[in-house]
Amino acid sequence: xxxxxxxxxxxxxxxxxxxxxxxxxxxxxxxxxTGMLILALVALRLLWRLANPTPALPSGMPAWERAAARSxxxxxxxxxxxxxxxxxxxxxxxxxxxxxxxxxxxPAIVAPDKPTADLVALVHGGLFAALALVxxxxxxxxxxHHFVKxxxxxxxxxxxxxxxx
Amino acid sequence: xxxxxxxxxxxxxxxxxxxxxxxxxxxKMDAAGSKLEFIATFEKTAxxxxxxEFDARLRFEPEKxxxxxxxxTIKVTSADMSIADVNKEIRGxxxxxxxxxxxxxxxxxxxxRKEGNHYVARGTLSLKGVKQxxxxxxxxxxxxxxxxxxxxxxxxxxxxxxGSGEWAASNVIGADVKVKFKVKLRKAG
Numbered sequence: 001x002x003x004x005x006x007x008x009x010x011x012x013x014x015x016x017x018x019x020x021x022x023x024x025x026x027x028x029x030x031x032x033x034t035g036m037l038i039l040a041l042v043a044l045r046l047l048w049r050l051a052n053p054t055p056a057l058p059s060g061m062p063a064w065e066r067a068a069a070r071s072x073x074x075x076x077x078x079x080x081x082x083x084x085x086x087x088x089x090x091x092x093x094x095x096x097x098x099x100x101x102x103x104x105x106x107p108a109i110v111a112p113d114k115p116t117a118d119l120v121a122l123v124h125g126g127l128f129a130a131l132a133l134v135x136x137x138x139x140x141x142x143x144x145h146h147f148v149k150x151x152x153x154x155x156x157x158x159x160x161x162x163x164x165x
Numbered sequence: 166x167x168x169x170x171x172x173x174x175x176x177x178x179x180x181x182x183x184x185x186x187x188x189x190x191x192x193k194m195d196a197a198g199s200k201l202e203f204i205a206t207f208e209k210t211a212x213x214x215x216x217x218e219f220d221a222r223l224r225f226e227p228e229k230x231x232x233x234x235x236x237x238t239i240k241v242t243s244a245d246m247s248i249a250d251v252n253k254e255i256r257g258x259x260x261x262x263x264x265x266x267x268x269x270x271x272x273x274x275x276x277x278r279k280e281g282n283h284y285v286a287r288g289t290l291s292l293k294g295v296k297q298x299x300x301x302x303x304x305x306x307x308x309x310x311x312x313x314x315x316x317x318x319x320x321x322x323x324x325x326x327x328g329s330g331e332w333a334a335s336n337v338i339g340a341d342v343k344v345k346f347k348v349k350l351r352k353a354g
Contacts, residue, residue, distance in 0.1 A: 020254065021331055022331055022332060022334055022336070022337040022338070025207070025208070025337045025338075026336075026337055029208045029337075094248060094249070094250070095247050095248050096207075096248055097207060097210045097211060097212050097213075098208070098210060099208065099209065099210045102208060102209045102210075105210070112247065114249040117249075
């Protein structure tokens with residue numbers, strides 16, 4: 001998921017800045033396909049999270065760290081949903097025919113309207129900026145747990161078999 | 166009295182026209198009921214467009230198509246693919262080149278019946294400065310107040326230089342463009 005999101009950010013930035021060319025359309029095609037894949041995976045992930053207990057935070061964490069962790073995780077979920085959904089709205093409003101990975105036709109969720117597409121494109125960019133900030137905090141915090149506080153918060157994401165004793 | 170004579174005379178002419186259609190009647194297009202679509206593909210998904218302005222003139226006798234003619238003029242600059250950014254791009258030199266070639270034409274003087282109400286018009290399509298022989302198949306459906314011509318054909322956009330330079334590659338925007346038309350006709354004169 002993390003790899004997909006980082007690839008998605010790269011594709012999105014390249015697609016948005018590339019000059020108009022077949023390569024730009026190709027970048028957008030992969031950006032949109034990956035975005036819809038991420039949206040589906042986030043839905044699965046939310047179901048999993050609702051059905052299973054959330055891993056406990058390490059004991060002895062100050063209250064402000066707990067609050068920061070909870071709110072940044074909530075923000076990450078919101079952004080992981082809002083970004084693909086806003087992309088979907090742009091594609092619908094721009095009236096671009098599109099099939100996810102050439103296979104699944106993406107239905108329109110709003111009526112074709114150029115001003116809507118332009119406005120939501122700005123929102124999409126703003127959400128991306130927010131995601132970039134939260135990701136820096138999230139990754140920074142994870143590294144701090146591992147290297148500074150020397151606890152298992154980062155490592156415990158790995159399957160048991162991969163952890164070195 | 167004079168008016169009645171003129172009216173009767175007109176009725177006679179109309180009747181004669183209806184009863185004796187062997188001359189190869191002239192037909193005019195009814196723009197309101199007619200449609201000319203072109204369907205490109207984008208990442209293997211249909212991307213439809215339409216030429217909002219075009220006109221067809223036809224000399225045609227369904228029972229005796231030989232000697233007829235079909236003349237279609239298309240205002241290329243009326244193309245609409247219903248995507249704002251795309252509509253802006255297709256004006257350019259790489260695509261339709263509105264400035265250089267605002268109009269396209271199809272002319273045929275070779276109309277033949279294939280079977281039943283299926284016909285084919287062999288002629289020349291002039292598009293973006295390229296003239297190519299093209300066969301346009303169509304069906305003919307007569308009605309009380311006119312007739313309808315319908316058909317579709319597939320063109321290679323590359324043959325007409327539509328999408329030149331780096332756009333000539335067909336992996337993102339397909340090589341084939343389907344052209345669909347429905348033309349409502351009324352007897353002229």
